[in-house]
Amino acid sequence: MTQEIEETVRVLKHQNSLKTHLFHLVHVNYYCKDSSGRYLGCEIALAEFSFVDGVRKSLHTFINPNQIPLGYAYLETKPATGIHLIALPADDFGSESDHLEMLGNIRLFLMGEDGDKTNLLHLYMRPGDIKAVESVLWQLNERPGLHMNAGRDSFCIYSVCKLFHKLQNTSMGVPSEVILPSSFLDEHDLINDTPEFVEGISCFFHEELEAMRYCSLSHMERWSFLIMEECCGLLAIEIVSGKHCDLSTYLTKRARVVYLIWCWNPKNNSKKQY
Incomplete structure (x- = not known):
């Protein structure tokens, strides 16, 4: 993973395309993790940003898991719903039951108008929740459907903290052989970032409950803003309200x-x- 991130950023710098490259972040909330290690997702959000354009677009969906395994409905979901507040049954607030359609929307979001499948390769997530994202996307790929299963291995979930570390080093012009401390942005910063209670960047459900900090969509906006705030100045890019912060x-x-x-x-x- 680290080698892939370093190579990606190195190539972007060499091609002078670091400022315009599209990065994709992902976040999921889930009800529980069963005995097989499978995470039953209830919310997923993605964001696309570039240093020049800021946050270009986002995608947010509530997931209807359809069925919670026997014995997990109370014991395992109570702690999770106490955080993100997405209670069962999921139908009550318009969650998506057609997982194949959801997967298709994610693919279209990542590939863009030109249908570039290379954009499916890299998604960035908080290190502690990478397994949860992998599990949820894998289950969406598992759903029976025409040609969608052909791309089941197309998603690679990498650490957003490592990405930020490399982007900041590169933005500062630090030579690749020089390794600066990786504490610029750690997982604690992503969980306890300052603008966590900002209104207008989370979904309607979490806005109404004043639980913005736990919303998957809010995570996407805040992480994008954190990265751009640190790097845009170093890249001589003007910060624009609503796009970069x-x-x-x-x-x-x-x-x-x-x-x-x-x-x-x-x-x-x-x-x-x-």
């Missing part, structure tokens, strides 16, 4: 810059502490 974060930072400029303006006769 949420509006409230943008306004807060802009107000702070204005305040600092005012404090250090000689006409104000004093330099305030900050």
Whole structure:
């Protein structure tokens, strides 16, 4: 995985396409993990961003697992629903039962208008939940259907933390033989990032329940913003509100810059502490 990420970013830098390349992030919430290691998903979201365009589009769907294994409906789903609040039965809020159609929508989202299947190869997720994403996508691939099963091995789920580490090193112009600490963005940062309660970047369900921080769609937006916020300046790309960061974060930072400029303006006769 690490070699694949390093090679991907190296090639992008060599081709001068790092700023325009499309990266895809993915996140799932799930009801439970059964004894076979299978995760029963209840929500999935994907986001597409580039450093130049910011977040270009996103995809969000509630998953109807159709059937919870006997013995798991209470003991295993109660802790999960206590976090993401997506309760059973899933039909109550418009979850998708046609898993084949859901898989098709994911493929179309990733391939784009030109139908480029190479975009299916790399999806990035928080390291601790990679197994859950792999499991949910595998189950969607398992569903009986015409030609969809031919691409069951097309999804590769990699660590978004390792991706960010390599992107930041490359954006700073750090030579490939120099290895900087990988603590720029770890899993703890992705779970406890600052804009976790920002409104307007999560789905309607979690917005109404004021549980935005647990929404899969909110995770996608926030992770994209975190990566772009750190790298865009190094790549000489202007931050645009709504594309590279949420509006409230943008306004807060802009107000702070204005305040600092005012404090250090000689006409104000004093330099305030900050």
